[in-house]
Amino acid sequence: MKKASRMGSGRRVIALAATAIAHVLLATGSPAQAAAQTAPIAATSPVRVVAPGTHDKSKTYPESGEVLMQADDLVYDRDSQIVTATGHVEIAYDGRILMADKVTYDQKTDVVTADGNVSLLETSGEVAFADHVVLRNKMKDGVVQTLSVLMTDKSRLAGHDAVRTNGTVTTMHRGVYSPCKICKKEGQDTPLWQIKAFRVIHNSETKRIIYEDAFMEIFGVPVAYLPFFSHPDPTVKRQSGFLVPEIASSTDLGQEVTVPYYWVIKPNMDATIAPRFTTQEGIVYQGEFRHRIEQGQYQFYGTGTWPRTKTLGTPGEASFRGSLFGDGAFKLNPEWDWGFQAQLVSDNTYLRRYGLSDTTDLTNNIYLNNFDGRNSLTANAYYFRNLLQTTNRDNTPWVAPIVDFKHDFGDLLGDGRLTFNGNAMLLGTPAGLDSRRLSGTLDWEKPFTSRGGQVYRFFASLRGDVYMTDKAPNSNMPGTTYGAETITRALPTAGVEVSYPFVNSAGSFRQVIEPIGQVIYAPSIGNNDRIPNQDSISMEFDDTNLFSENRFPGLDRWETGARASVGVRYSIYGADGAQASVLLGQSYRLKEDDSFSAATGLRDQRSDYVGAIQVAPNNNLFVVHRFRIDQKNFKFSRNEFDVIAKTGPLSTQLGYAYFAQDPSLLTAPGSREQVNLGSVLKLSEYWRVFGSTTRDLTNRFTVSNQIGVGYQDDCFGLAIGMYQSNINYQDIQKTNTFLVQITFKNLGTTGVGAGANSSSSNIAAGVINPGSSVFGNPDTSLFGDPAGWMYGGSLRR
Numbered sequence: 001m002k003k004a005s006r007m008g009s010g011r012r013v014i015a016l017a018a019t020a021i022a023h024v025l026l027a028t029g030s031p032a033q034a035a036a037q038t039a040p041i042a043a044t045s046p047v048r049v050v051a052p053g054t055h056d057k058s059k060t061y062p063e064s065g066e067v068l069m070q071a072d073d074l075v076y077d078r079d080s081q082i083v084t085a086t087g088h089v090e091i092a093y094d095g096r097i098l099m100a101d102k103v104t105y106d107q108k109t110d111v112v113t114a115d116g117n118v119s120l121l122e123t124s125g126e127v128a129f130a131d132h133v134v135l136r137n138k139m140k141d142g143v144v145q146t147l148s149v150l151m152t153d154k155s156r157l158a159g160h161d162a163v164r165t166n167g168t169v170t171t172m173h174r175g176v177y178s179p180c181k182i183c184k185k186e187g188q189d190t191p192l193w194q195i196k197a198f199r200v201i202h203n204s205e206t207k208r209i210i211y212e213d214a215f216m217e218i219f220g221v222p223v224a225y226l227p228f229f230s231h232p233d234p235t236v237k238r239q240s241g242f243l244v245p246e247i248a249s250s251t252d253l254g255q256e257v258t259v260p261y262y263w264v265i266k267p268n269m270d271a272t273i274a275p276r277f278t279t280q281e282g283i284v285y286q287g288e289f290r291h292r293i294e295q296g297q298y299q300f301y302g303t304g305t306w307p308r309t310k311t312l313g314t315p316g317e318a319s320f321r322g323s324l325f326g327d328g329a330f331k332l333n334p335e336w337d338w339g340f341q342a343q344l345v346s347d348n349t350y351l352r353r354y355g356l357s358d359t360t361d362l363t364n365n366i367y368l369n370n371f372d373g374r375n376s377l378t379a380n381a382y383y384f385r386n387l388l389q390t391t392n393r394d395n396t397p398w399v400a401p402i403v404d405f406k407h408d409f410g411d412l413l414g415d416g417r418l419t420f421n422g423n424a425m426l427l428g429t430p431a432g433l434d435s436r437r438l439s440g441t442l443d444w445e446k447p448f449t450s451r452g453g454q455v456y457r458f459f460a461s462l463r464g465d466v467y468m469t470d471k472a473p474n475s476n477m478p479g480t481t482y483g484a485e486t487i488t489r490a491l492p493t494a495g496v497e498v499s500y501p502f503v504n505s506a507g508s509f510r511q512v513i514e515p516i517g518q519v520i521y522a523p524s525i526g527n528n529d530r531i532p533n534q535d536s537i538s539m540e541f542d543d544t545n546l547f548s549e550n551r552f553p554g555l556d557r558w559e560t561g562a563r564a565s566v567g568v569r570y571s572i573y574g575a576d577g578a579q580a581s582v583l584l585g586q587s588y589r590l591k592e593d594d595s596f597s598a599a600t601g602l603r604d605q606r607s608d609y610v611g612a613i614q615v616a617p618n619n620n621l622f623v624v625h626r627f628r629i630d631q632k633n634f635k636f637s638r639n640e641f642d643v644i645a646k647t648g649p650l651s652t653q654l655g656y657a658y659f660a661q662d663p664s665l666l667t668a669p670g671s672r673e674q675v676n677l678g679s680v681l682k683l684s685e686y687w688r689v690f691g692s693t694t695r696d697l698t699n700r701f702t703v704s705n706q707i708g709v710g711y712q713d714d715c716f717g718l719a720i721g722m723y724q725s726n727i728n729y730q731d732i733q734k735t736n737t738f739l740v741q742i743t744f745k746n747l748g749t750t751g752v753g754a755g756a757n758s759s760s761s762n763i764a765a766g767v768i769n770p771g772s773s774v775f776g777n778p779d780t781s782l783f784g785d786p787a788g789w790m791y792g793g794s795l796r797r
Helices: 010-027
Strands: 047-050 067-070 073-077 082-093 096-106 111-121 127-136 141-150 156-165 169-178 193-203 208-218 221-232 246-250 254-258 261-266 269-273 276-278 282-293 296-305 321-331 336-345 361-372 375-386 398-411 417-428 434-449 455-470 485-499 502-506 509-521 563-574 579-589 609-618 621-629 636-647 650-659 672-682 687-696 701-712 716-725 734-744 748-758
Touching (some): 296 336
Parallel strands (some): 047 067
Antiparallel strands (some): 701 716, 734 748
16 A cells, blocks of 8 residues: 655655756756756755745745745655655745646656646746656756747747756757747748757856757758857856957958957956958957956057068058057055056058058056045156157157146135145157146135026136246247246136026926126236147137136146136027027137137137037937137138938938138148038838948048948848948058948857959048948947937937
8 A cells, every 4th residue: 555645855855856957957058148057955955845825926935045845736655755746836946946737756766757837937037948857867867858948138049858968968959049039920930040950068067068060040041051169158257269250351451361269367367369361461460468356457459460561651661560559447445546548559550551440549648546525636647649641750749747636625614615726747759848847726716696696606716837848849930949947937817707597488488598708807928938838739719618717728828818708698498308509609808819829719809709509309300500700701710510310210410510721730730621421211120221421521522431231130130331431541542342241149240341442643631530430330330230329219418
């Protein structure tokens, strides 16, 4: 006669069996999600049986190691030594939940079986399903039939069956993986793309997933076959190995293949070595090194090549070309931190010639910062380099160091706020200039609003500078320099700014008219030409600094003399979010200030007119117009116009800029005028066409053109386009490039391009650097996702 018990040791056995089943289900893991890290429950793990219907499912299952189990019926047959849990079996352990219709454990044969709607809910949200699970050999070996896994990103992994051996190796047969949703169309039962493999092997000791005889299918049609490939399992955050290669083609470099190798040196240190093999120019060596320490992190990216082709008379004739970029940030304590930035390159055209970067201004910097509330101390050292041909490197400065100190004395018993700003700098150039500066400024400010609504801001400052210079350029005798000397100067300044906003609300609109006036007095002492001007060369007068106390951006030059600025701002706001504003103003001074160049519009007693107009009637249109008008002939000295618009499926961005001639700009002293136009037409939910053009109106030539078509859904992206660059600069030639980019969700992006160089005579381009034309990143490039941020939302930032 059989003896059965519904209590006792069977609870603990069932809990152990359930945990092993969960381990097998998770061990079949996905290539995109984390696999199980739960060890089998020890025999001493506490087990609590809950009667059906008594557990409050709104409460979180315990994560303390306790096993929570409920079933309609729990039976332990002592004669056959079989434990059986049936009817809505639900077992929770360590945040995971296993459910099945029936779970049995045969102690004689050491076989655990789970049948009927077997599912496991992981703590990450991933769910694994199976029809039948069998475990044996102390639950180290097992078989799972009809396995499927739903991952947290809705990707799916399925297999006909899975076998576990020695507790470490799980083999899935006829596995299928896809992150794509199946379209809800009659007769369509396959995703857009999927990967099928005859065998998928997961080794939990080596922590790798191996695919044998794998096919990639698109719309159910096999398009690629790999007899073997592998990658780290989802429990591995990093593992050394080869990454996906990149392929390209151009007549400049020939056929290209980049083969990256990722090297995990230590848990907090890694490197990527990515040689770029080209058929015409040899190998471009590329490498990245990253290191995270307790105080912060740093990284370096270096490239180098020994080119086969040497273009005489250009930077391309060098036998070696390379670059080194890097940065780091470190925390010394809660108030102190330091860091660096490195941007080094062998010559002016290397980065653009090999498609590494479009930047033309490099900054090398090391810094030390201290922040304590409103008070701060910063120290910086700089080395600059401009990559344009017109730049004279002998006059490019280095700074080592420049120290800025700020101390806020706080509110002076209601009589305003007092602040001290100090600066010390040591600067030099390869040409021999030596400039040392010590500067200190006391600033006082008191805002005040009257009962009548007038807004006042009283301010005053006292600044003193000491310069020690040698070989400063003599502007009166070009080509000569001053000798060593010490120069001191001081400047007191006082002023008041008054505004009187008038507000009118009518219906759903609110209007504000705000006249603004500012009066400043300072002695008219001008600037000493013997002080070398290194930080105030580029100065632009516009609406943003109309009411600034000193419009020079640095300390080498200051604004002196009695002066006044007046302006009016008009704004209108609608209840639906519509808004528009206009600012117009002008500055006056008692006498001409030759510290400003004539091109700035500030030199005369009456300045140019400056203003800005912004209009945003709805979320689909944003217009900005910023300008400066010559006060003598009423012509534009500066004119910028930007429009971002969306109407139906069409999104457009238009930009126009004009800058009058400015001899003080050494790299581009002539007038500059350029227009940019880019549009995206959304043909359907997933398809779009796009194009853009950049035109240099000064030199009357088109800088670049782009046109293409793109497709993007939840798991697949395709972009096909043509890019034309008309820049012909030293060893950088005009190019026409055809590009294709394909993106597979969770697998990455690959692209193939074919370019053809167009030979032509040199064109005196006013815009040497047309800006980024990167094709590969769908988040930052027109080809990948042109104006994607326009879709389905506000254009206003």
